[in-house]
Amino acid sequence: RDALFLGIGRQHDHNRYMKSVKVIFDEDGLKTISPPEKDKxxxxxxxxxxxxxxxxxxxxxxxxxxLEQHMIDILMLFNKHATVTGTNNRRMSIAEAALEVDLVAYPKLTDMLVETRLLEAEEEGLKEACQLYQKTFIQRKLMRNVLIWWLPPAEEVAQRLPTTQQFLREMWELYDQSGPSRPSKDFARDEVRCVDAKLHYGMKQVDPIKKIVFHDKQGQPRLFEDHDANPLRQKFFVLWSPPDELEQTDVPQRLSMAAMGVASTYTTEPETTPVSPLRRKSRSGDLEASPPPSTPKVRLRQKRQLQVESSYPVNTEIFERKPA
Known part of the structure; x- marks a missing residue:
């Protein structure tokens, strides 16, 4: 259904798959559903x-x-004033009804409940939540992309890839160390958020093909391993809704440059490679081996291209180091 409405061609035939699978014993003697090896x-x-x-x-x-981040903000405001009736006519917040799984209040927590009260905007206590809903979901004034970064595969970098919180800490350190000559206006740093997206086959870093027991034409179990598979790709989104007074300043560009500076540190890996000794010909035509080098030559592995996007054009002149 989702592939159809997104315009993505789907070639998988579930009926054909169910007709081709067999129940066989794996290497541990357990029954398992096995597709034919030709379907790998x-x-x-x-x-x-x-x-x-x-x-x-x-x-x-x-x-x-x-939209997920905006909805979190809206529900936090909504929860302060909106209530539902629970067991014994007890008035409960939506968070209490959800966490306590109240038998009367919990079934009322539907999208229609939240959307109707936000659109009607009849309750004074929900005014702030209604305004934020109108601005973000109705008028589509969404967060800006400070940076969108495709993380390199973990095996291609020497250091451990950062978490979203670690990325923000390193970004703020770089932001504070560098800047323009004139001071920037203050803003709430907790409004800058970093969320991740993990795109995988359903088992994160594990390739599901390794877990499937296939069978050959004779019905014997077979296992496969695809060394070219890339089961997990990770993506960071650094998002921010800048105040109107900061939109035309250098702050968004500085934030984008700081985030890009952190991302660039995870694109190379030092690699130590011994230098091959050169051979030269003697006058008699025989080959003579030159003495091996005393120390290996250290070189950088070829840089993976930094895959980033940003809503703000980056100007390197505004991101110079402050004089010591």
């Missing part, structure tokens, strides 16, 4: 890759991530 590429391309595509195009799209 089909399962990879039309099931596993389709899942990643749907998450990239829809479920974890940058606009979805922004």
């Amino acid at each position: 590429d089909h399962i990879r391309e039309n099931i596993l890759e389709l899942r990643k595509t749907l998450h990239r195009f829809a479920y974890q799209h940058k606009t979805v991530k922004k």
Whole structure:
């Protein structure tokens, strides 16, 4: 259904799959559902890759991530004043009804309950939440992209990849160390958020193909391992709703440059490679080996291209180091 409405071609035939599978014993003697080995590429391309595509195009799209953050803010404001009736006519906040799983109040927590009260805007206590809903969901004034960064595969970098909180800490350190000659206006730093998207086959870093027991034409179990598979790709979204007075200042560009500076530190890995000794010909035509070098030569592995996006054009002149 989702692939159809997103315009993504789907080639997987569930009926054909169910007709081709068998129940066989695996290496531990347990019964397992086994597809034929000829379907390995089909399962990879039309099931596993389709899942990643749907998450990239829809479920974890940058606009979805922004709307999720806005909805969190709206529900936090909504929860302060909105109540529902629970067991024994007890008035409960929506958070209490959800956490306590009240048998009367919990079924009332639907999208229609929240959306109707936000659109009607009849309650004075919900005024702030209603205004934020109108601005973000109705007028579509969403957060801006300070930076969108495709993280490199973990095996390609020497250091551990950062978490979202660690990325923000390093970004603020770089932001404070560098800046323009004139001071910038203050703003609430907790409004700058970093959220991640994990695109995988359903088992994070594990390739599901390794877990499937296939069978050959004789019905014997077979296992496969695809060394070219890329089961997990991670993406960071640094989002911010800048106040109107800061939109035309250098703050958004500085934030974008600081975030890009942190991301760039995770794109190279030092690699130590011994230098091959050169051979030269003697006058007699025989080859003579030159003495090996005393120390190996250290070189940097070729840089992976930094995959980033930003709503703000980056100007390197505003991100110079402050004089010591």
